[in-house]
Amino acid sequence: MTKNKKNMDPIADPHCVAPNSSQTQDKGLALLKYVIIGIVFGIVFVKAEIISWFRIQEMFRLQSFHMYGVIGSAIVTGIISIQLIKRLNIKSIHGETINIPTKVFKKGQVIGGFIFGLGWAITGACPGPLFAQIGSGYTVILVTLVAALAGTWVYGKFEKQLPN
Amino acid sequence: MNQFIEWISQPWPWYVAGPMIGLTVPALLILGNKTFGISSSLRHVCAACVPAGIPFFTYDWKKEIWNLLFVLGTAIGGFIAMNFLANPETIVISEATQADLTALGITNFTDLMPVEIFNWNTVFTGKGVLFFVIGGFLVGFGTRYAGGCTSGHAIMGISSLQWPSLVATIFFMVGGFLMTHVLLEPLMKLVGF
Numbered sequence: 479m480t481k482n483k484k485n486m487d488p489i490a491d492p493h494c495v496a497p498n499s500s501q502t503q504d505k506g507l508a509l510l511k512y513v514i515i516g517i518v519f520g521i522v523f524v525k526a527e528i529i530s531w532f533r534i535q536e537m538f539r540l541q542s543f544h545m546y547g548v549i550g551s552a553i554v555t556g557i558i559s560i561q562l563i564k565r566l567n568i569k570s571i572h573g574e575t576i577n578i579p580t581k582v583f584k585k586g587q588v589i590g591g592f593i594f595g596l597g598w599a600i601t602g603a604c605p606g607p608l609f610a611q612i613g614s615g616y617t618v619i620l621v622t623l624v625a626a627l628a629g630t631w632v633y634g635k636f637e638k639q640l641p642n
Numbered sequence: 643m644n645q646f647i648e649w650i651s652q653p654w655p656w657y658v659a660g661p662m663i664g665l666t667v668p669a670l671l672i673l674g675n676k677t678f679g680i681s682s683s684l685r686h687v688c689a690a691c692v693p694a695g696i697p698f699f700t701y702d703w704k705k706e707i708w709n710l711l712f713v714l715g716t717a718i719g720g721f722i723a724m725n726f727l728a729n730p731e732t733i734v735i736s737e738a739t740q741a742d743l744t745a746l747g748i749t750n751f752t753d754l755m756p757v758e759i760f761n762w763n764t765v766f767t768g769k770g771v772l773f774f775v776i777g778g779f780l781v782g783f784g785t786r787y788a789g790g791c792t793s794g795h796a797i798m799g800i801s802s803l804q805w806p807s808l809v810a811t812i813f814f815m816v817g818g819f820l821m822t823h824v825l826l827e828p829l830m831k832l833v834g835f
Contacts, residue, residue: 500675504708512676512708515669516715517722518662524723525650526659530754532735535743538815538822541736547656548663549796555664556801563671570675577675578802581789587810590787591795595817597780599826600773602755604792605785606680608778609713613720616755618762621770622778629782630684634698640787 499577500570523610531602538599585641590633597629653729666793667801676708679794681785683713746827747835768833784817 504511523529526548536542562568563576570576598604601622603611608626611619633640670676686703687710693699732752740751748756764770785791788810790799796814799807 499677502675503705504674509708509711511673512670512711513715513718515666515673516712516717517719518715519666519712520716520719520721521723521727522654522659522662522719523716524720524754525654525727525729526656527653527733527754528659529720530733531756531760532733532739532743532751532754534818535822536736536739538818539739539742541738541742544656548660549792551657551660552664552797553800555661556667556797557803559664559668560671560802563668568672570672572675574675576671578671579677581795581799581804581806583806583809584789586787586789587795587806588813590784590789591810591813592784592817593780594784594788594791595814595819596821596825597777597782597784597817598792598814599818599821600777600829601781603781604680605684605781606713606716606791606793608781609680609716610720610723611755613717614724614754615721616760618760618765618774621765621774622781625775625778626782626785627684627687629779629784630681630786631688631692631699631782632779633783633786634685634688634696635694637698 499574499579500572501574502572519606520610520613523607524614529603529607529610529614534599534602589641647727651727651729653733663797664801667798670712674708677794678798679709679790680713680716681782681791681794682706683709684782685786686710746830769835772829772833788813 526544527533528545528548533542533545537545560578568576594604601608603619603622605626608619608623612623667678670678685699686706689699689701689703733754735751743751743756748758750757758764759769759773765774781791788795790807790810792811792814795807795810800811
């Protein structure tokens with residue numbers, strides 16, 4: 479099983495926040511479902527104006543409830559969903575037990591989280607909305623995306639030298 | 643049908659958008675045993691394009707292709723919403739925010755983004771360096787250092803009751819408040835506002 483190839487597998491890496499727990503590898507058209515979930519997600523981002531730089535400014539200036547409502551009700555929905563999955567022992571469509579990896583505390587959540595926050599208030603977008611902004615016609619955000627990739631790469635390059 | 647399009651074209655309230663975003667969590671878990679998180683896609687792109695022998699980028703990114711397809715979908719969703727479901731009215735921004743931003747030198751409040759910043763003509767100016775290059779770099783570096791962004795930590799992490807994600811989310815907000823209330827004004831002055 480590929481799970482044992484530790485070096486090759488992000489599951490073995492506690493830094494990876496969206497690891498892949500599935501043993502069944504989706505192929506071909508089965509992968510289309512992720513595009514579709516992404517499309518719904520992108521539509522919501524635009525329709526609820528979450529991609530708006532102004533909405534993020536309102537949030538950090540405590541001048542509108544909108545973004546707090548969005549994030550808060552998303553979390554509540556997530557909590558209820560995960561509790562239902564756990565308590566009813568709901569399986570994935572491939573019959574696998576659903577696995578939610580444990581997040582290990584590290585200094586990066588404080589330092590990195592703070593650095594991300596600084597950037598979030600400048601760009602007015604976390605990574606999800608960046609993609610939706612580009613798709614919705616703000617093509618200049620491609621520059622922001624390249625800069626974000628550079629930031630990710632530099633973190634990877636100096637990972638070992640940073641306090642963690 | 644026309645009525646439906648008209649209704650769907652209005653801006654969606656938080657109590658519709660939030661639960662829909664929250665439902666992404668069980669949708670990914672049930673349909674593929676996948677954990678919700680967006681910033682990982684940036685890592686996968688690095689791993690696919692410029693791994694440069696760095697251990698952090700040396701893994702089988704093809705196994706994570708679903709994550710890249712998900713963000714591709716997000717971009718397509720943005721295209722669909724803007725071109726077929728766009729709100730006919732201009733965005734309504736809180737008056738207090740408009741007043742604060744006017745004081746910072748922003749004059750146009752008719753679009754989702756301040757058009758005086760977010761256009762191709764500013765790329766090679768100080769404004770572009772601040773809002774695209776520095777901002778983007780901090781987002782990419784910070785999310786990877788933190789091990790996740792708003793989706794991976796604030797939504798997925800807190801939803802699964804993991805306290806390190808709550809800590810991360812609190813520091814996202816601390817950074818955002820500091821930038822907005824203390825650093826943004828001098829930085830914007832510096833780049834010519």
